[in-house]
Amino acid sequence: MARGMLIVESRPSSEDRRDEFDEWYVEVHMPEVLALDGFVSARRFRPLDGDGPYVSVYDMEGDDIGAIAKSMFAHARNGGFQMSDAMQFDPPPAMRVMELTTDLARAV
Structure with a gap:
């Protein structure tokens, strides 16, 4: 599964209108x-x-990240x-779709 x-x-x-913008963005x-389909989490x-700008990051998972993005657009x-x-x-708003290539975590 691609991410x-x-x-x-x-x-x-x-x-x-910043407060109104913030409320709409988070609540709606x-x-x-x-x-x-394909969107699994969001951060702002x-x-x-x-x-x-504010930056929102929507995580996607599925067989085809490009198809998930095309469906949303x-x-x-x-x-x-x-x-x-x-x-x-x-x-x-500026938008960019990225596909995960590498996922590393710091050793504890």
Whole structure:
């Protein structure tokens, strides 16, 4: 079984809508993505200095990581997600799909 991840960089549409953006992302958007076949977990990061995008990492598992990603993008194009104008769309969020090649852990 292949493993991979979808990495998304996004920002609130304005500073005064940051709380609304955060709530929508965690309460609505991440659960919608995790409901799709092949998505198994999600994490979200914020910049320590407050400058820069939030980064969300969605872990994927399945026979074909590319097919999982294509299915999610098709779902988005067909209006399958409840989007919020509290997220900046100009420029749009940056997305990248990666497939795992190596997995090492530090010996304890």
